[in-house]
Amino acid sequence: VALTIRDVAAAAGVSTATVSRALRGLENVDPKTRERVVAIARGMNFALSPVASRLASGRTGSIGIVTPYIARWYFTEVFAGVEETLAPHDVDMLLHSSGNGHSDGNPLSAGERMRRRVDGVIVIGMSPRTDELERLAELEVPVVLVGAQHPELSSVCIDDRLGARKAVDHLLALGHTRIGLIGGRPLPTKFIPENDRFTGYCDALAAEGIGYDDLLQVYGMFTVPEAQEAMAQLLDVSPPVTAVFCMSDEMAYGAMRTISQRGLRVGDDIAVIGFDGHSLAGVFDLSTVEQPVRELGRVASHFLMRAVSGREGTTEKVLETVLRPRSSTLGAAAR
Amino acid sequence: VALTIRDVAAAAGVSTATVSRALRGLENVDPKTRERVVAIARGMNFALSPVASRLASGRTGSIGIVTPYIARWYFTEVFAGVEETLAPHDVDMLLHSSGNGHSDGNPLSAGERMRRRVDGVIVIGMSPRTDELERLAELEVPVVLVGAQHPELSSVCIDDRLGARKAVDHLLALGHTRIGLIGGRPLPTKFIPENDRFTGYCDALAAEGIGYDDLLQVYGMFTVPEAQEAMAQLLDVSPPVTAVFCMSDEMAYGAMRTISQRGLRVGDDIAVIGFDGHSLAGVFDLSTVEQPVRELGRVASHFLMRAVSGREGTTEKVLETVLRPRSSTLGAAAR
DNA sequence: CTGAAAGCGCTTACAG
């Protein structure tokens, strides 16, 4: 029932090759011809079949996006940045969540899912040392990493170590010396942001001559409820902590909750600082180190587009973070 | 460089038709043949080209997802529900955000973007009376609406009127009689959830013999900062409100902030209730009416899959909401 | 600037 390029060619009295060129806006078409063809196509309400174009041209016009989690703030923001820059170029995005968001687990690996379907892939927030990534590389299309680095791949990320240091330096400047740390998982793989943030925490303490105290590190798994428990644990160590650095804002929310449930005042009795620049940090007065998450997605998209068109090899970019002090560290005075 | 089905056929000593059938798991293939073909294909590391399959079969294997916003909680949750149910069936999702998330605005309408690319589309959180939807319908593929209804389309939504009523009834039961309302936009189109929630608010008041007072309705545009201002406005009316119903949890967060900034206590001096069941409502002790957002996405996916395979006409489903009282209405005692 | 023709890699009646 749908029209084909042949119908348009016939109506315009030209070859299908010319219609194809005209409709795609290629250079080598006489302006008058192009105009006429375009007008006729529009008149017939014709549109090229993307599927046929893809098969004929060998380009998929799609990129893959791989991420462990699909409904989390960080991913969502990166994704928005990607969509924003890619949609105008008419590239489709094929999403694959490798994580445990699936009730039944995701049967396919990202590599299998993406195979023969994409011209390149953006990997968000995944450890760069996994089989998953390994298999993705076998696809032999450009890959760009967001939030991590890899010796052989393009990437865009932040300096997690420095970011963490900014957070803890802030606490230190406020006079705190017993500073708790709510991290993610107890034994993260090498190379991932958690390690760097941990190192930044240690750096800051060391610069003040404060040694690392294992009792002050607890784990919140990057979720609110687990961070609540972690904070409860932290509140029981002695000598007591007067401040806590959380590796994510969401964990910081959990920590804040536990603190007020204990009858303590966030920012006055115990200082809390997060990491991310979550969209609700402002309204809940949470001090944090902001990372330009959406921009991460934009930059990754640009890298990928360039790589797909073969215009360059691997590139790396590190974006800046900024400390945003609020009353969760400054106290009621700042509210 | 990539292998084709012909290579596999040659290696297996069968026709391409048989390879095609075997690899797709069709019934009419001798089990032994299938097994052998599959083994050989695997040995060659061969995978069918989805693009070629699509062109040959006429099915796109994709569905479209249209939404005004891409990085908002509601959308994200629905999307996760969709992804979760569709990914295992190997259907690709083509996303189109029609909203103003784009720096440069989105040049294409959803209809144009989706054209010839999808077997069906899910429309999330859009007013059902728009050109956008109109053009989508012209695609002549099944459409299912999430969060709204339409006389001619399948849909899955909640009863917004009843949900709002639950919220306000809760406030009324607590003894409040001056109840503010933070809505979205001043003049929403007909047929959309805002109107229903407004009606539910009025229903509840009317049942207690309380008349509608225009001074008590302010607008927060579904954003935190605008809700903060709206709440500030509300705090200045007299006689004063003792409670407020916000049409979204995010607006409720803004309201809570304004209230505490004024030195008042949320839940004790002023009760606040939201709407949605946002993921952080619990940690911030916000009373709310929860809607099963992810489930909305799952149900929509099932509807769409059935429609795509021609198994049924339009269907509607209304999911339940549940009141979740917390200390933002119950007061410190519940904390 | 334009066209004829081959080809992209599959699927699907149709026939057996």
Next chain:
DNA sequence: CTGAAAGCGCTTACAG
């Protein structure tokens, strides 16, 4: 259960 063959709707050297 299997195969030969046509066809899906484009794009792209190649030739002019």
